[in-house]
Amino acid sequence: MPELPEVETVRKTLEPLLINHKITNIRIFLNKIVKNPDILTFKSKIVGQTIHKVERKAKLIIFVLDDDVLLSHLRMEGKYYYQKKDEKINWKHVLLVLDLDNDYQLRYHDTRRFGTFHLQNKKTYQSLKPYTNIGPEPWNELVTVNYLKEKWNNKKQKVKTALLDQNIISGLGNIYADEVLFAAKVHPETPVNKLSSEDLNAIISNAIKILKLSIELGGSTIATYTSSLGIKGTFQNHLQVHTRVNQPCFICQNIIKKIKVNNRGTYFCSYCQTKK
DNA sequence: GTGACCACCTGGCCGC
DNA sequence: TGCGGCCAGGTGGTCA
Numbered sequence: 001m002p003e004l005p006e007v008e009t010v011r012k013t014l015e016p017l018l019i020n021h022k023i024t025n026i027r028i029f030l031n032k033i034v035k036n037p038d039i040l041t042f043k044s045k046i047v048g049q050t051i052h053k054v055e056r057k058a059k060l061i062i063f064v065l066d067d068d069v070l071l072s073h074l075r076m077e078g079k080y081y082y083q084k085k086d087e088k089i090n091w092k093h094v095l096l097v098l099d100l101d102n103d104y105q106l107r108y109h110d111t112r113r114f115g116t117f118h119l120q121n122k123k124t125y126q127s128l129k130p131y132t133n134i135g136p137e138p139w140n141e142l143v144t145v146n147y148l149k150e151k152w153n154n155k156k157q158k159v160k161t162a163l164l165d166q167n168i169i170s171g172l173g174n175i176y177a178d179e180v181l182f183a184a185k186v187h188p189e190t191p192v193n194k195l196s197s198e199d200l201n202a203i204i205s206n207a208i209k210i211l212k213l214s215i216e217l218g219g220s221t222i223a224t225y226t227s228s229l230g231i232k233g234t235f236q237n238h239l240q241v242h243t244r245v246n247q248p249c250f251i252c253q254n255i256i257k258k259i260k261v262n263n264r265g266t267y268f269c270s271y272c273q274t275k276k
Numbered sequence: 277g278t279g280a281c282c283a284c285c286t287g288g289c290c291g292c
Numbered sequence: 293t294g295c296g297g298c299c300a301g302g303t304g305g306t307c308a
Contacts, residue, residue, distance in 0.1 A: 059302080073302085073303085075302055075303075076285085077301095093286090112284085112287085112300095112301090113284080114284065114302070114303080130303095133303090133304095155279090174302085262281080263280085263281070264300095264302095265300070
């Protein structure tokens with residue numbers, strides 16, 4: 001599933017292919033993926049606009065057009081394919097197709113059909129959802145020990161759950177939250193108000209380190225996820241705990257455990273990551 | 277206001 | 293072989 005590094009890989013792959021190309025037609029095969037505006041307005045507004053940039057905020061891809069922005073969230077299994085208009089594919093899971101002013105199409109493919117699209121005005125989208133639901137990324141200067149203390153001081157939420165809350169720190173999903181907590185030596189069920197300054201500092205610094213390394217390596221290719229054009233990341237070869245249940249910890253050789261934290265599969269080493 | 281839980285959705289896997 | 297049930301997980305909504 002795409003998390004921040006995988007989405008960045010998709011963005012980097014798509015941008016050079018799409019820049020300065022006009023959208024000449026759009027087909028939507030599942031109306032519910034368009035969250036706003038309504039389908040007719042969405043279609044009529046997007047056709048004729050040129051793609052000027054492909055940006056990203058956390059896991060949200062932002063196609064910057066003439067007047068509007070197209071905000072795309074891949075959720076669990078969304079993928080983009082840039083293919084010739086006459087290239088045959090299995091259309092079963094293609095939910096949206098943008099025709100471009102060349103021989104190519106941008107095809108959005110999503111087997112679980114969780115992905116979402118918003119078309120919003122370029123001048124105002126930064127003050128609207130879903131953009132406003134996304135907090136700063138870990139390397140943003142706003143993310144400091146004091147920032148997390150302020151956000152988490154009176155909360156008893158488990159740190160694993162808190163790291164998945166995109167309002168506080170954005171970009172971490174289930175895989176990277178496990179990896180960050182292992183690197184920071186913090187048990188995933190630790191209440192956030194029990195975290196010390198050292199814990200918070202370790203969480204921030206390891207989130208930056210791990211996400212940046214994963215971006216360099218093209219993200220993780222786990223189970224069903226590959227980026228557009230079939231590019232595969234290699235960060236999964238660096239995973240310390242995620243998916244490694246019943247295997248020895250690379251640090252202490254204890255067995256990696258798997259538990260559910262708020263119904264999310266969570267991998268950790270009970271020796272390296274002690275409970276407080 | 278907070279935290280836990282559920283729905284969305286489909287493919288893969290496992291046990292019978 | 294085929295079927296049923298479970299699991300995976302990002303996000304938004306609901307409920308206690």
